[in-house]
Amino acid sequence: xxxxxxxxxxxxxxxxxxxxxxxxxxxxxxxxxxxxxxxxxxxxxxxxxxxxxxxxxxxxxxxxxxxxxxxxxxxxxxxxxxxxxxxxxxxxxxxxxxxxxxxxxxxxxxxxx
Amino acid sequence: xxxxxxxxxxxxxxxxxxxxxxxxxxxxxxxxxxxxxxxxxxxxxxxxxxxxxxxxxxxxxxxxxxxxxxxxxxxxxxxxxxxxxxxxxxxxxxxxxxxxxxxxxxxxxxxx
Numbered sequence: 309x310x311x312x313x314x315x316x317x318x319x320x321x322x323x324x325x326x327x328x329x330x331x332x333x334x335x336x337x338x339x340x341x342x343x344x345x346x347x348x349x350x351x352x353x354x355x356x357x358x359x360x361x362x363x364x365x366x367x368x369x370x371x372x373x374x375x376x377x378x379x380x381x382x383x384x385x386x387x388x389x390x391x392x393x394x395x396x397x398x399x400x401x402x403x404x405x406x407x408x409x410x411x412x413x414x415x416x417x418x419x420x421x
Numbered sequence: 422x423x424x425x426x427x428x429x430x431x432x433x434x435x436x437x438x439x440x441x442x443x444x445x446x447x448x449x450x451x452x453x454x455x456x457x458x459x460x461x462x463x464x465x466x467x468x469x470x471x472x473x474x475x476x477x478x479x480x481x482x483x484x485x486x487x488x489x490x491x492x493x494x495x496x497x498x499x500x501x502x503x504x505x506x507x508x509x510x511x512x513x514x515x516x517x518x519x520x521x522x523x524x525x526x527x528x529x530x531x532x533x
Contacts, residue, residue: 342520351523351524351525351526352465352521352523354520354521354522357520367520396462398464398465400464407453407470407472409455409467409470410467410521411467412464412465412466412467413464414463414464415462415463415464417462
């Protein structure tokens with residue numbers, strides 16, 4: 309069966325520090341991968357998605373970037389964190405089929421101080 | 422993607438059926454209806470999806486009206502662990518490769 313792993317579960321970082329969140333998927337190949345963010349009291353916002361290695365699409369301009377160095381690895385990064393980057397970051401995957409649902413990881417709660 | 426409208430909150434007694442409505446009056450022919458739920462501090466959990474036929478799985482049933490403008494998620498025997506935010510999402514396979522656009526959802530509270 310397929311599983312998705314995200315780490316760390318929680319993270320506290322100072323303003324201006326770098327960020328690297330990692331997500332890996334097991335049990336499938338060539339998945340579509342997604343990064344979402346949920347700010348406190350707000351809905352989920354799609355940040356990035358990827359349909360293959362090295363292929364990244366950004367949904368909103370921001371202080372973050374994403375990379376997909378391997379088929380089942382998706383990384384969210386920032387060179388310098390802002391206070392507004394605080395939130396709950398969720399990675400998700402889906403099979404590349406028309407009606408395939410997204411499956412989410414357990415998320416990383418990031419607090420920028 | 423078509424927009425959805427859900428009540429902000431609902432209550433249900435434990436052991437009773439929970440019926441969560443969703444309006445999607447602008448849905449088009451190639452758009453699916455998906456339901457997810459999110460328990461506090463966890464990632465969203467996929468529940469069920471459908472195009473035009475009613476669907477049932479081990480978690481829930483999805484009833485879609487004939488004109489497809491609305492749907493109802495049914496949890497047949499709600500438990501306290503079903504307390505969560507429930508999201509109804511209409512999704513088309515377009516340039517964003519089937520991305521999900523989440524709204525505010527319905528907060529379902531199951532009471533003892």
